[in-house]
Amino acid sequence: MKLGLGLYRHLLTRENFRFARQCGATHLVAHLVDYFRGEPANPQGDQPTGGDRGWGLAGDPKQLWTTEELVNLRNAAADEGLTLEAIENFDPAHWHDILIDGPQWSRHIENIKTTVRRLGEAAVPTMGYNFSIAGVCGRVTGPFARGQAYAVGMDGPYDTPMPQGMAWNMVIDPNSSGEAAPRATPAQLWDRLRRFLDEVIPVAEEAGVRLALHPDDPPMEYMRGQPRLVYRPELYQKVLDLRPSPANQLEFCVGTIAEMPNADVYAATEQYASEGKIAYVHLRNVTGKAPYYKETFIDDGDIDVPRVLAILRMAGFDGVIIPDHAPQMSCGAPWHAGMAYAMGYLQAAIDTCRKASESEGPLA
Numbered sequence: 001m002k003l004g005l006g007l008y009r010h011l012l013t014r015e016n017f018r019f020a021r022q023c024g025a026t027h028l029v030a031h032l033v034d035y036f037r038g039e040p041a042n043p044q045g046d047q048p049t050g051g052d053r054g055w056g057l058a059g060d061p062k063q064l065w066t067t068e069e070l071v072n073l074r075n076a077a078a079d080e081g082l083t084l085e086a087i088e089n090f091d092p093a094h095w096h097d098i099l100i101d102g103p104q105w106s107r108h109i110e111n112i113k114t115t116v117r118r119l120g121e122a123a124v125p126t127m128g129y130n131f132s133i134a135g136v137c138g139r140v141t142g143p144f145a146r147g148q149a150y151a152v153g154m155d156g157p158y159d160t161p162m163p164q165g166m167a168w169n170m171v172i173d174p175n176s177s178g179e180a181a182p183r184a185t186p187a188q189l190w191d192r193l194r195r196f197l198d199e200v201i202p203v204a205e206e207a208g209v210r211l212a213l214h215p216d217d218p219p220m221e222y223m224r225g226q227p228r229l230v231y232r233p234e235l236y237q238k239v240l241d242l243r244p245s246p247a248n249q250l251e252f253c254v255g256t257i258a259e260m261p262n263a264d265v266y267a268a269t270e271q272y273a274s275e276g277k278i279a280y281v282h283l284r285n286v287t288g289k290a291p292y293y294k295e296t297f298i299d300d301g302d303i304d305v306p307r308v309l310a311i312l313r314m315a316g317f318d319g320v321i322i323p324d325h326a327p328q329m330s331c332g333a334p335w336h337a338g339m340a341y342a343m344g345y346l347q348a349a350i351d352t353c354r355k356a357s358e359s360e361g362p363l364a
């Protein structure tokens with residue numbers, strides 16, 4: 001198992017690549033969408049939450065990420081000793097009509113195919129994505145974690161209807177009237193995913209890129225009046241069965257699964273790792289269940305993290321694990337300190353897990 005660090009767009013700097021290596025990371029997961037343009041500005045630093053207008057304006061609908069940009073990023077990371085493992089999340093500006101089934105569907109499918117091909121050309125093996133209309137929304141921050149550390153959580157259902165002009169918790173049309181967007185049905189949303197996979201998986205196979213789906217974050221059946229796909233662990237299987245392929249994989253978010261009511265996070269880890277369907281892992285800790293949960297320090301929540309690591313290892317998972325996000329620590333660099341704490345813990349836990357299984361003999 002390999003340790004990686006995820007960096008938001010504004011954190012993709014040489015200094016942060018060095019920070020990642022100093023924390024023990026060998027791999028990098030990069031976000032190219034900027035989630036920090038929203039109002040009100042996030043006062044607690046690098047944790048995207050946002051209000052009813054979400055994370056602010058999406059990117060440039062006419063400008064896809066170029067192969068050159070991806071190669072430059074991969075090389076800049078490699079210069080500091082990091083392998084670029086994945087890009088996480090498509091820009092809603094490039095694919096919103098796939099999510100909401102709008103008039104630009106065909107153009108947006110071409111956008112995604114082009115992007116996946118470019119990842120392949122740049123030798124980036126994984127594209128993480130989240131197939132969701134309302135996106136990652138309804139979260140709050142507060143001094144929820146040990147020692148009053150600022151962390152992300154949810155304090156109840158979030159039903160404020162999503163307005164037209166938004167998709168995936170970002171603004172795609174600033175001039176939109178703001179009327180409520182039409183509500184999809186769950187069957188329509190599953191059908192949109194099936195059409196997406198049917199179009200894009202063959203391209204991903206050819207490009208040598210794995211698509212890795214993140215579960216709905218937070219894992220609610222509906223958010224802002226819109227249905228969601230993966231809010232119970234077994235719904236991940238439904239995604240895999242829609243289009244079986246080595247390119248149809250999971251961005252396995254342990255924290256999100258633990259937030260699912262009645263979910264057995266250990267059984268889910270065992271199942272999907274044994275199937276060989278986990279492209280990479282988000283590993284953070286949490287207390288409570290959606291819609292009432294709080295993120296915690298990695299050693300301090302409901303999840304037995306060493307147990308998750310042992311299950312992953314026993315199931316033969318040899319991919320990248322990133323801490324996803326972490327509570328912000330009280331100091332001059334709250335995000336960095338929080339991440340360094342999580343990375344140190346994970347580094348030690350992965351090492352202990354490896355030594356324990358080596359002393360038990362080779363894996364079956």
Ligand SMILES: O=C(O)[C@@H](O)[C@@H](O)[C@H](O)[C@H](O)CO
Nearest residue numbers: 048088089129130136214217
């Ligand atoms: O705040 C964040 O960075 C996250 O919540 C992400 O893990 C997010 O859930 C995924 O990128 C969705 O694809």
